Amino acid sequence: MNEEEILIFGPPKKIKEISFGVLSPDNIRKISVKNIVQADTYDDEGYPINGGLMDPKLGVIDPGLKCHTCNSKFGECQGHFGHIELARPVVHVGYAKEVYDILRSTCRECSRVLVPEERILYYEEKLKEDGVRTGMRQTIISELINESAKKKGVLKDNKCPHCGTEQIKIKFEKPTSYKEGDKKLTPADVRERMENISDRETALLGWNPNASRPEWAILTVLPVSPVTVRPSITLESGIRSEDDLTHKLVDIIRINQRLRENLDAGAPQLIVEDLWELLQYHVTTYFDNEVSGVPPARHRSGRVLKTLTQRLKGKEGRFRNNLSGKRVDFSARTVISPDPNISINEVGVPKFIAMELTIPERVTGKNIERLRKLVVSGSDTYPGANYIIRYDGMRKRVTDITRDILAEEIEVGYIVERHLLDGDIVLFNRQPSLHRLSIMAHEVRVMPYRTFRLNLCVCPPYNADFDGDEMNMHVPQTEEAQAEARILMRVQEQIISPRYGEPVIGGSQDYLSGAYLLTKKTTKFAREQVDQMLYVSSINTDLPEPIIIEDGVPYWTGKQLFSLLLPPDLNIAYKSKVCKKCDVCEGKKCRHDCYVLIENGKLISGVIDGSTFKARSTCKLLDKLVKDYDTDVGRKFLDSVTCLVLWSNGILGFSTGIDDEDIPKEGLDVINKVLNEGKEKVDKLIGSYNEGYLEPLPGRSVEETLESKIMQALAEARDKAGSIAERYLGMNRGAVVMAKTGAKGNMLDITQMSASLGQMSVRGNRLHRGYMKRSLSSFIQDDVNADARGFVSSSYKKGLNPKEFFFHAMGGREGLVDTAVRTAQSGYMQRRLMNALQDMSVSYNGTVCTNDGVVAQFIYGEDGIDPAKSTYGKAVDIDWIIHKNLYQNKEAE
């Protein structure tokens, strides 16, 4: 709503509440604009038949026509209800069970609830007490119904406590018929009984007399939905195809007519009853075509009809597909690709998209010239504008022909829908949207070509990669929305995850291994290289004094360059990820250069790696930059560090190859020896089992004990082999650098490549299924040896023999199946969690309340701290505060 509209219509209206109720026959007739009597839709000329299901009074579905009731055009008229007078009443399927409950708990004569007066009063009191919780209400009501039900032992003498009439047991024959003893109760009989129940007692039975009467659950008049709800579609061949609902209504009218004719003609009871039942069937399936015990109504082709219930229900139903989630305008979707040179706050938007999506900008004295220029350039040249909107809301398309005229026309107060420009704020999203970081606000950076570009540091929160992933973009249209997006949703505001208070946005892969190479002690750069690096990473500070001068040529260390990214007053010390976890830490004199010490914004010692700025991990430096300084400082650090490291990587080079997994022959021999020892141990275990010496573990059978001991022995063997391999794997190998710095993989992966894969497993056990009592036909039955149960002693580098390969595939498949099952399960769980918790928020007084105002927590999380602002879940990092203050003091001195 803009200012003018507020002036005209007053402040925006809010829907206060929605009331639900059952339509009474009178009401149905009242809202109806036409009594529908014809079972046909269109006549031979293609005009809707008067009094037919497509009566022009029911609304318009063809453009160009006008509604015969309200005289509005297509799209403006929302349609009008008609009605069908049913020849005989029928039961509403949705209330069949409730009708049964009423029948069995009320007197067949006086229609009063079959409990004595004092019990009625008791229940009335009870309902008043617990009026709030709906679930509770239903329990009380069913308690009453059970107490008053016509069952042996419940009712005294089986007689009505009010009038003394003897009661007969009511039987409910699903889905829609009732029997009293052996006599069938027709809907007409049922209706008659219910009409006599007093309002006071219907309330007791769960029918709020202000909104509904139980007899309305027996339909005498059927509302006919407006045609706009069930539009017919014209196929290319010109043949009209009717909606499923229309088909169903046709059936109803047809049977209704036949029933009426037969009644008028005084047809025999049997025929009338048959037709009546048929009418009941059609009305039932009109409401719900999936009622158990009723064969679903089908289309001529055999397809099951989609009737009212089916339209609302489920994931593709009206509620979840159209009401809780809606399709939107001003959105775009395309493939994503990486661009390390744009800021994490930005998104590269293809020009094609920027010209299609627009932002409405109101013309003011200050921007009129700029906007005029945009209109002049038209909609086909970038930057331009697509529409202008006059004061009165008239919308005009900017075309090649009109653009000059329209540019002249605009004046202050107009709105120009201009193309996206650099710096505009847009929302960017990747499915599945599992957390709020799946939708973040980016600034537009218009670029050539056809893909969205994003900085690699924002991949982790989106869980995006570039193997063909697509992402969506949405353009907020109002200033309010844009401001909210910019302040609350911008990428840099999301660096810290609300899930655990650590950065989710940060470096990964090459940035970490690259930073390690950059800040290694031996790395030095000449002036020329330094200039390049600082230029690409837009660092605009004075160059520090070179530390190394060789032959008169100055060189700068990587540590010096990295220091340029840091705020000058930063003091911090921590251990880097490559730390060897020595028994006694030597601090900044660490032999392996693993103790990161930053003094006054200068990196004194230590290499930079995963523990400094890796996404989704405890990263000391980035965390402090964001929390202690500003999200802006954090963003700038990431923007620069990615460029810097990328360039240094280009200079220094980094590679991994198969020789990274090379282990000298003597090493391999030891590994083989270890593995063989493991297997021998297994043989020994089996031997002692066969001889009956094996002592079972408490609470386990001997076989289970053997199995677990074998697994233990083999796991030990593999671990030993791995650690032997690790001895030969130094930091001079690319793969090891990646694993140790946290860039990619871990040491286990490398030892699997170089030493041995180890035990393959399915469901936590060694492989044992496949053939009878053996995993493969090449083993003898009941062989529990290492090899026969999926122990792979080869390494990836050496290669697997056919048996091992097959076992490996078995283990691999379990992983795949697991992932597929897990996504479904966790998806449903998250939906339930979301539905249960979404209405809870923090109130102004600090309590956490549900939307009903029920207090869930008097103070959020027992301390009122936002996890996203906390330090690893703690409200304040006291060590850091002490540290910080002491450093400041030192400086003052």
Added chain:
Amino acid sequence: MASDEFILERLDAILHYKVSDAIMDESKKKLIDYNANVHEFTEAEVEIIANDIVLEYDKARVDPGEPVGTVSAQSLGEPGTQMTLNTFHYAGVAEINVTLGLPRIIEIVDVRKDPSTPVMTIALDEENKYSRDNAIMVARRIEGTTVENVARQTALDVINTEFHVYLDSERIEDAGLVMEDIIKKLKKVKAIERIRYDEDENTIIMSLGDISLFKLRRFSQKIKILPLKGIKGIERAMIKKEGDEYFVYTEGSNFADVLEIPGVDYKLAMTNNIYEIYEVLGIEAARNSIIEEIQNVLDEQGLEVDRRHIMLLADAMCLEGDIQQIGRHGITGEKASVLARASFEVTTGHLLEAAREGEKDRLTGVTENVIVGQPIPLGTGTVDLVMKVIDEDNKEA
């Protein structure tokens, strides 16, 4: 130079009511520790640090309107995709398996009354916790023993309609039973006509009279699982030493009965069956148990989720005084809003019920407002202010 008393006094004065107790305690401990070991504070430094703590604490507070429920749901749901399915893991003792991972979390939020792997960790009282023998005695009292458990083998004599149980003396001893007990128990079974004990074979022979083979089979099955002693529902109990104390671990859970066993420290006995805790100890204990159990699963999977999110979930579940399930039969089913319920599950059911009851939807929740196309009442939508528009014509007024 700041004395410890000065530090405590200043911290008390400055932090009181401004930070949580946990932070207060931590500050005191850390400052005194630092003062003694690393650096001696001046009084001014203490003042600055204390004020800084308050400042930082205030910075980290939640904002009013923050949709903490949604954030909790996401924070618990998102790692679900990373959890492994059906991991069985060992809880304390290698012999006991416990469901962990996603299935366990689902079990917890479903409030299942019979979790798939109920286990108990039972601490023992002063008298028994240091002695292995005593611990075994308590474990035996707890462990349920059935006829099957003490039998080496069982057999049916179809011709004489007899059921033979070949006893294992060792097992009987292990279970702390005596022959007479077993026979006494068996005598109580009505269907058995005669009981004979064959000492040579160490066998109990039960005649079942003239019954059909089918019935004979059924009875034999029943007799096999006849409890001889111990607590119902506890299949196995074993002991484990932790530090210098013995603990009893059980497979199967029966919290109420275990607490009454002599030798059990009822204050420290634990079960992983949340519903039992609720029944025995009440809703507050159940809430804590929910938090602990979920935290446990997440820790085991190496997934980090802030404790506050789990707390909110637990509080939401325990809000009404009993444990409510996350889902149709719990929190969502009890919502006041018709539209919110209808858009979750059983759409038509809720609509029909609402019409019958003449319910009114006050549109206070998120889903309802999304459905009608209004701003949601969370975050920036909490604010109810409407700006007054200056009427250009009556500007002077």
